[in-house]
Amino acid sequence: MAPIFSLFLVLITEFSLATAQQRNSNISLGSSLSPASSNSFWSSGSGQFAFGFYPNGDGFSIGIWYATIAPKTVIWTAKRDDPPFHRDSKLLLGNDGRLILQQGEDPEKTIAGGSQIGSSASMLDTGNFVLYNSRSEIIWQSFDAPTDTLLPGQKLRQFEEPNELFSSVSKDDHSTGKFRILMQEDGYLAQYPADSPNLVEYGYWDSGIKIAGNNVTLNLDDNGQLYLLNNSDNMKNLYDGGNVSDKLMYRMTLDADGIFKVYSYGLNRSDDDWKVEWSPNSVHKCDPKGVCGQNQYCILMNQEALDNVVWFNDPYSILSNTSRPDCEDECLKDYDCEVVLHKDDQCMKQRLPLKFGRQQNDPVITLVKVGGREFKKEKQSKVLIASVVVLIVAFTVLAISGVLIYKYRVKGYKKLLNSGNEELIEDVILRSFTYGELEQATNGFAEELGKGATGTVFKGLISNGKRVVAVKRLETVVAEGEREFRNEMKVIGRTHHKNLVKLLGYCNDRTNRLLVYEFISNGSLADVLFKSETKPRWEERVRIAVNVARGILYLHEECETQIIHRDIKPQNILLDERHCAKIADFGLSKLMNLNQTRTNTGVRGTRGYVAPEWHMNLPVTVKADVFSFGILFLEIICCRRSLDPDLAEAEVILVDWVFDCFDSHELDKLVQDEKVDKSKLERMVRLGIWCIQDDPSLRPSMKKVVLMLEGTVDIPTPPSPSSFLSSI
Structure with missing residues (x-):
């Protein structure tokens, strides 16, 4: 009986420990953390991982780290590019299940969650921090938002997030660094500088092996094995892993030098530190492009x-x-x-x-x-x-x-340009399609995505049905020769910016002129601002405005041929899966050489957004886009249209109402019940009013607009805007 009784005691003890671990790792609504208190982090059940505040310079960051290893090894960071948080910050699991950061009078900042209502959270022993709904289903997890590290059980995916890791600046600075590693759609794992496109001339390493099929993932298992896996369970090893009996902990990290490594750690080691188990032997210290900076x-x-x-x-x-x-x-x-x-x-x-x-x-x-x-x-x-x-x-x-x-x-990277990589080639070279090809790609132009002043957009599939695109059939094209049209397409095709919709190809088949763009999944800004029941929060709206401003700045000052958009409006701002704003329809209205100061064409643009100079036979410059951006910006701030006849008479014209609220110090009316820092709201309203000045010379350049949005340039009190908009 004694052995049985002892076994029973062991089982009871293990069950009690498991129950305690589960209870300790469960985080209920209303729980909070603060770096100023002893309760600054939540531990996993075994205590191996911790989630919460950790010191960063003169302040604190929020992240996940190995709690049983010294010095601290951070494996995930929230809001990694934000400045360090204050000591009086508070991290709260709110009643709606969102993880919220509160800093004094600053607006609340969502750290995690928000897409669904949550009911609890947990720091798991896998290193994954998760939010649950009332049915104990995971609705958000840190494994789906990696920074520079991959843990056992975590996947880097091919077609959906997460599909890339970004290095940190240094071992102690976990903000976004210079390099990234990507699980490409062609089945290769490849590395690039952080701010470069996925083009072969920018890459500096690839896996050398690819794996066919859809849903290819990069995986790390508990034994340190690093491998590619497709949906048919075909596997190709990058690293075979360590000895199963060693009982080591593993992580894969893209280091600040641009080289990724598999690390192991064992408590019984004499050096008591992380050891590099494997890294690509084909990559040397000088191979990562950009490691030394420009010149x-x-x-x-x-x-x-x-x-x-x-x-x-x-x-x-x-x-x-x-x-x-x-x-x-x-x-x-x-x-x-x-x-x-x-x-x-x-x-x-x-x-x-x-x-x-x-x-x-x-x-x-x-x-x-x-x-x-x-x-x-x-x-x-x-x-x-x-x-x-x-x-x-x-x-x-x-x-x-x-x-x-x-x-x-x-x-470079011949393997990435083999015959099976049509999608990559499409990103490098502007492709000329026949009308028949696009008719087939769109299934006879069956699925309409939208219609605007320049034409109708249809959903299509190219690259043997593997790539979704948006095909625009131009309906009001100015009559011009084939050569001129092709030249304009090449100019548009040479624009590369993360806040511009990418042109992949075109069709110039007699009277049929069509454009093929990358497909942007989350629709237009107009839908989000004016039709969605859930409006984007203040911080997201400001971020969208910054995206748009940077895109316009690129068109005005940074691309090879200066482009005036002439039709900046919410319908021409598209949002991708990360809600990053991308400008559409640029270059369709008119391309302008650097020495041109006006156009000789009629008014182009959309009522309510066009600058006054269009109607006054005055030179039209880049400042016309600044005016349109100003109207759009005020719409973003207020989440309403620039002209809305259904509102009270004093509020019908957004420009007039905004200035009246500004003049009477009643800016809170513009954001209704939303809690927004008054000083930040006033700055943004001032910027918007400057952009819509009647005199183009008074409007700031887009470069200055970006600096004002980023908070690096002061925004003086603007004069009253013209009432010109009211008369058109």
């Missing part, structure tokens, strides 16, 4: 030569059969030429900054124009970074030398 290149310490440097090749002009002296002369005569690269009698003119400098073996001469009429080279300064084996030779504008492999751009 800099990276070499390893055991390499003493300072030549043979390859740069990201992006010439705006290439001259063949040109000697080096002639190449120098050509650049000196060209106002736009700042750097010239000479190789094999090819003269490649470029603009600064140079990017992604790395040492390789194929001589090219790099010359930088200084003082207007002089070139210099081979003057370097050396910098040791991060006490690792990287020696950075930093160049100023006065001194750059090196080597460039011209054909690198087209040779």
Whole structure:
């Protein structure tokens, strides 16, 4: 009986411990954390993981870390790019199940949840923080919003979030760093600089193996095995994992240097620290593009030569059969030429900054124009970074030398451009479709997504049915030649910005002219502001406004050919799956060269959004878009249309009502019952009023608008806007 009784006691003890762990890890509504108190985090059942506040500089961040390991190893960070939170901050699991951050009089900030009503939360022993509904179903989890780390049981997905990790700035600074790793739609795992598109010339590593099928995922198991898996359970290993008997903890992290590694940890180790189990042996310290910044290149310490440097090749002009002296002369005569690269009698003119400098073996001469009429080279300064084996030779504008492999751009990552990668090619090259192809892609233009002034949009499938696109059939195109139309398409196709809808291709088949765009899943801003029962919160509305402003700034000042949109309105702002705003229909109205100051065409745009100069036969400049943005911005602030005849007479015209509320210090009327910081609301209203000034010269540039939105530029008290809008 004694052994049975002992076994019974063991079972009872284990059951009690399991019950206690479950109870301790369950977080009920109304629970809160504060860095100023002893209750600053919630532990998992075993105590292995913790969720809550951790020190960050002079303040605190919210994240998840290994609670049983010192020093602290953070594996997930909430709002990672926000400044550190105050000591008096409070993290609350609210009555609606949202995890809310409260900081004094600042507006509440949602950390997690919101899509469904929650009833409890838990920090799991897997390292996953979850929110549950009343049926104990997970409605949000940190595993679906990774930062730089993948844990056992967590997946990096191919077609849906999460599909990429972003490195941190450093080991102690967990804000978004320079690099990312992506589970691509073509079945490869690949790495890129954080702010670059998924194009082969930007990539610096891929898995070397791909796995066919849909729903491919990157997985890490409890034994440290790292592998790709498709929906047919076909698996390809990247790393076989460790010994099962070692009983180690594993994590995969994309480090700040741009190289991802599988780490292990065991409490019985003498060094008591994380050990690198595996990392790609094909990636070296200098391979991640952008590790050294602009106009800099990276070499390893055991390499003493300072030549043979390859740069990201992006010439705006290439001259063949040109000697080096002639190449120098050509650049000196060209106002736009700042750097010239000479190789094999090819003269490649470029603009600064140079990017992604790395040492390789194929001589090219790099010359930088200084003082207007002089070139210099081979003057370097050396910098040791991060006490690792990287020696950075930093160049100023006065001194750059090196080597460039011209054909690198087209040779890199051949595996990613094989015959089975149509979707990737579509992102690189603007494709010309026939009318028959698009008729088939849209199933005879069966599913209409929307209709506007320029045409009707239909849903379609290309790439053998694998990629969803939006096909716009233009209905009011100005008569022009085929060459001119193709040139305009190329200009639009060369625009690349995260806040612009990407043009993938076009059809110019006699009278049929159609455009093929990337498909944006969450509809238009107009639907969200004016039709949805649940309006976006203040912080999200401001973020959307910043997205739009940055997109317009790119069109005005940063793309190759300046573009005035001429029809900025909520219907032309689309929201992707992350509710990131993207501007549509840019470039369709009129493309403008840098030296043009007006157009000779009639009024273009939508009533209520067009600038007064359209009606007064005045020069139309980029300031017309600023006016339209101002109207849109006030609509975003107030969640209502600019003209609404169903409202009280004093509120029908949004511009007049906003200024009346501003003038009478009654801005709270604009946001009704929503709790918004008064000083922030006043700043935004001031900005909106400046944008809609009758005199274009009084309106700020979009660059200044962005700075004002970001809070880096003061916004003075604006004068009264014109009543011009009331008369149209």
